[in-house]
Amino acid sequence: MIYTVTLNPAIDMTVYIDTLKKGQVNRSRYCLMDAGGKGINVSKVIKALGGQSIVLGFLGNDNKDWFLKYLKEMQLDFDFIFVDGLTRTNIKIVETSQKIYTDLNQNGFEVKKKDINHLFEKIDKIAKADDIFVVSGSLPPGADEEVYAELIRILKQKGAKVIFDADGKALKSGVLEKPDVMKPNIHEFKCLFDVDENDLNSIVNSAKKLIESGIKKVLISMGAKGAVFVTENMELFAKAAEAKIKSTTGAGDSMVAAISYGLSQNMDDVSIFKLALACAAAKVSKEGVKPPEKKEIKKFLEKISLEKLGEVKWI
Numbered sequence: 001m002i003y004t005v006t007l008n009p010a011i012d013m014t015v016y017i018d019t020l021k022k023g024q025v026n027r028s029r030y031c032l033m034d035a036g037g038k039g040i041n042v043s044k045v046i047k048a049l050g051g052q053s054i055v056l057g058f059l060g061n062d063n064k065d066w067f068l069k070y071l072k073e074m075q076l077d078f079d080f081i082f083v084d085g086l087t088r089t090n091i092k093i094v095e096t097s098q099k100i101y102t103d104l105n106q107n108g109f110e111v112k113k114k115d116i117n118h119l120f121e122k123i124d125k126i127a128k129a130d131d132i133f134v135v136s137g138s139l140p141p142g143a144d145e146e147v148y149a150e151l152i153r154i155l156k157q158k159g160a161k162v163i164f165d166a167d168g169k170a171l172k173s174g175v176l177e178k179p180d181v182m183k184p185n186i187h188e189f190k191c192l193f194d195v196d197e198n199d200l201n202s203i204v205n206s207a208k209k210l211i212e213s214g215i216k217k218v219l220i221s222m223g224a225k226g227a228v229f230v231t232e233n234m235e236l237f238a239k240a241a242e243a244k245i246k247s248t249t250g251a252g253d254s255m256v257a258a259i260s261y262g263l264s265q266n267m268d269d270v271s272i273f274k275l276a277l278a279c280a281a282a283k284v285s286k287e288g289v290k291p292p293e294k295k296e297i298k299k300f301l302e303k304i305s306l307e308k309l310g311e312v313k314w315i
């Protein structure tokens with residue numbers, strides 16, 4: 001089974017506006033609301049791919065009804081730990097005139113020590129060998145930066161596979177526990193290594209250090225510039241597939257969905273990377289944080305071309 005773990009979910013409010021004017025009253029053209037947070041977006045795309053997953057993590061008690069209704073309508077399975085307070089609302093501004101995408105993310109509800117202990121106990125009970133756990137997103141206030149590291153330790157002791165996507169100090173401590181797969185974007189990757197984001201070789205050489213440390217696959221996403229995939233056997237680069245962009249939110253999560261689904265189906269690395277790029281392109285073609293449909297993903301899959309590193313001309 002695939003489990004996605006989201007400790008800081010969010011109601012994503014995507015606001016479409018021609019141009020955002022700072023310091024003025026702005027009126028949106030329209031706005032979409034989605035139940036989000038990284039792992040939840042991953043589960044949406046796993047479902048679109050025809051896979052099954054269970055959403056785990058925390059959810060705020062005070063506004064849980066709307067959120068749960070959304071997940072039920074999407075036919076997603078979930079098993080949350082409910083905590084005091086409101087699940088945060090994150091604002092995603094899409095400026096249609098200039099294609100600028102701005103995120104305004106909130107801190108989220110405060111979790112207590114007992115909530116964290118409950119989470120560890122629950123995951124310790126659930127996890128079995130060969131399960132796949134996606135551990136992703138920011139930590140809510142009250143959760144110390146070691147929480148992901150401890151979670152990865154518990155999961156690895158059980159023999160579960162861990163796909164990890166975090167930022168900052170939580171990323172730095174989690175990486176030491178050697179998750180099986182990592183999907184940092186280039187900014188997150190720069191928390192770990194002092195790389196020049198315009199120099200593909202320096203990115204690959206740093207990713208190889210993670211592979212040498214025992215991490216099996218590292219996918220570094222670079223927004224519109226594409227992505228790099230480094231595994232024990234290969235180093236690949238691909239440009240982002242051309243797409244009519246409606247919202248970039250959740251593009252990285254779609255890649256994580258492809259990796260987890262691909263692993264659950266024993267897909268090879270090349271197929272996993274292609275699927276990740278196709279899922280990302282299909283996602284950015286959707287408004288708000290809506291998952292793409294399988295037929296849309298398939299259409300993009302035909303257009304993905306990979307380049308072996310060494311033959312790449314960097315743009």
Ligand SMILES: Nc1ncnc2c1ncn2[C@@H]1O[C@H](COP(=O)(O)OP(=O)(O)OP(=O)(O)O)[C@@H](O)[C@H]1O
Pocket residue numbers: 184185186221222223224225226227239240241243245248249250251252253254255277280281284
């Ligand atoms: N502006 C864009 N144009 C074309 N493709 C894009 C664009 N933004 C993202 N993508 C595709 O989505 C992939 C993931 O994007 P990105 O690196 O922004 O992930 P991320 O920061 O983890 O996203 P998120 O946190 O919103 O899920 C990219 O590698 C690319 O294939």
Ligand SMILES: O=P(O)(O)OC[C@@]1(O)O[C@H](CO)[C@@H](O)[C@@H]1O
Pocket residue numbers: 008010012035036037038041090103105137138139167249250251252253289
């Ligand atoms: O604040 P975090 O947890 O880092 O990111 C949260 C978030 O931006 O990630 C998803 C997109 O990846 C959105 O659904 C959500 O709002």
